[in-house]
Amino acid sequence: MPSIQHSARGHARREEIVRAAIEVIAERGYRGASLAAVAEKAGLSQQGLLHYFRSKEDLLIGVLQWRAETDTGGRDIVADPMSLAATQGVVEANAHREAIVRTFSALLGESVTGDHPAAEYFRIRYRRVREAMTATLRLEWGDRLPSGLTPEEAAPLVVAIMDGLQYQWLHEPESFDMPAAFKAFVRLLDPKAAP
Template structure:
């Protein structure tokens, strides 16, 4: 006697539903924090966006700071869509590509600009996140500029560490200007122009 194997169940279990709910909360929190900042955006604002009570929201994220960190990590996951850098891709092209990609993802630049600036205020839960992020970025770009120096492609007198910190500062600053006047500021173009000042052509 043979039996026909049962078709796999298509029902979503409790874990899947919980994961979906967490994602919807993080997406809503991203919108709230990008528009109002961490201080100005409340858990109630987030709960209202997803149509649930604040008490129910706290079941998924026990505190507002837990939710903030989830949003920041989600933001990095989303912008990771512009990565990774291909080994054959130049530093200049990789930076420009990432900048252009970020422009296409609604809210991620706003979120970064607002929360990064706000993180230096007293007792902000995002301070460690942004401090570690800057340290990681400086190390990464320092390695990239140092490799260019070893290849003889960094202009004379350019210090890899200073170039790395300057690139990050320019990127953050040009993002703010782009947010204020997106039609007037070419963010990726400004980044390319800076890099072409310090990096010699192949």
């Protein structure tokens, strides 16, 4: 018999807990979040929650992995890179999922403070995302972008734009048009792109 963690019901329950954790972290940050608050929001006892995630850190990794899978649909984006149009699609989708973007941005900020449990995750993630973005840009333009930059030079800029625009958007979600800003950046990469 499969363990409860790996059964379909266990999987659904883990996702419920992750969604509850996203809401709690968006409100209070990771350091301010308690397992008790997550359990209560998910309609479980704290013991019940610990059945699915062994610790607060384990739950944090669960949240970050769930977010990464939501972005990429689980594909290996280094071996099988997304197109730039698909990247634009991720930015557009993010503009409709404020809670997860808020949680991600809060965790990214916390992760630069002393000994944060997500620091290693973000360090490795950045290397991997830059590598994937390099592959995306090479797929689009070969070894030189229209601006003369190499894919390796441009990749960290795409990543920085995505992270940076999220903060401007989260502070004014009603009036700051994040997808339009990203589209303007794509026109910097390729002045021939449609305005």
